[in-house]
Amino acid sequence: MTSESAQRKRARYVLFDVDGTLMDAVSNQRQVWHAWATRYGLDADEVYQVALRTRPMETFAQVAPGHDPHACLATLHELEDEDVWSGVYAAFSGASELLQDLPHGSWALVTSNYEHRVRGRFLRTGLPLPEVIVDAAAVEEGKPSPVPYLRAAARLGAEPADCLVVEDAPSGVRAGLRAGMTVWGVNAADPVAGVHRHFKSLREAVPHVLAFAAGPQRAR
Known part of the structure; x- marks a missing residue:
């Protein structure tokens, strides 16, 4: 050898x-989901609890079944991208x-x-x-x-x-x-x-x- x-x-x-x-990044994730929930008129705490145990598309299906999941995901990605530069890490x-x-x-x-x-x-x-x-x-x-x-x-x-x-x-x-x-x-x-x-x-x-x-x- x-x-x-x-x-x-x-x-x-x-x-x-x-x-x-x-x-x-726990506080950042909570803030992003809070902002997302607010845009859709949903209870932020309830949405976050679901998001903790499911993937995003599964989260949308549970908390916003009447909305286009792809549009929901696009909004989430927009908020996450903003948080990279505005959030505290x-x-x-x-x-x-x-x-x-x-x-x-x-x-x-x-x-x-x-x-x-x-x-x-x-x-x-x-x-x-x-x-x-x-x-x-x-x-x-x-x-x-x-x-x-x-x-x-x-x-x-x-x-x-x-x-x-x-x-x-x-x-x-x-x-x-x-x-x-x-x-x-x-x-x-x-x-x-x-x-x-x-x-x-x-x-x-x-x-x-x-x-x-x-x-x-x-x-x-």
Whole structure:
């Protein structure tokens, strides 16, 4: 085995969810849905509670069945795009340090949002961007399907078994597990079912994620 082959064999990769994992966007999501509900004359709190557990098109079907879902989605996208530049965003403690210290080409973002919004938010918060971003437009099946994480691994040239997924949400955790990857949960008081390790905050997870990326001795 050549030294180059040995190095590739030792390589480890980290795949991050964005909202709720690297960036606190809960208040932004609530504000966007509040603005959307107001435009349609709906109760904002009721709409937001539905939106928390369903995808947008499913949300529209439940809360605004008499409206064109595609028009509803266009309005939502307009409001989300506006929020990228007008909303207040904050990266979780430890996010900048972690992303700066990971080896170049060893990590990616896997998000149910769209790449242009992620880039805008990262620009505003000063977080570094990776070469690989798998967004909602890149796949036909979103989380909890394993497809987004498998797509990210393929673009990195990584085997699923060499990848660590860092997530905060049950759908993302299921996606990582179905992809055959190591999955760690962050930013929750209690662990999401199925995670291999759980950290109450991203800050707490930072040294462990860096250790995973450094070599195979820190697997599950």
